[in-house]
Amino acid sequence: MLMLGSSAFALAIPLIVLLITLVINARSFKDREKSSPFECGFDPSNSARLPFSTRFFLLAVIFMVFDIEIVLLLPVPLTSASIMTTNTLLGAGMFLFILIVGLLHEWKEGSLDWS
Structure with a gap:
């Protein structure tokens, strides 16, 4: 009850x-x-x-992607002084290569032009 x-x-x-x-x-x-x-x-x-400008939005997204990738690359020189291995250098080099290829693609596509 x-x-x-x-x-x-x-x-x-x-x-x-x-x-x-x-x-x-x-x-x-x-x-x-x-x-x-x-x-x-x-x-x-x-x-x-x-509506807002889609070019501004695209540029902001590209900035965020490259900004995060730079943050991921930042610790590599600091840690490579203590542990310098070929895997670390090869991984960072490939990551940097992919970053540069992406930047060149965005540049060639015209996404970085503000006009």
Whole structure:
């Protein structure tokens, strides 16, 4: 009997909280200010749903890829002073080669031109 009362209480409290939340949310859901775009506390001067430049996005993605690859290459000179193996040099050289080939491909494709 005690377990049945505890279970009923455990189900009743979340249901009451859910109903209170729905009642409060119903009033503020139709608020005009919440449906308009926010622009630093001011009324937006233009539509906030304008498309952005895909060339800028492509350049930002390329920058991120090359930036991460440079970060991966950075520890190689620091660790090669203590452990200079041919596998380390060969791996870093191949990684750098792939990075340079990718850069040349993006350059030849024209993705790096800002015009």
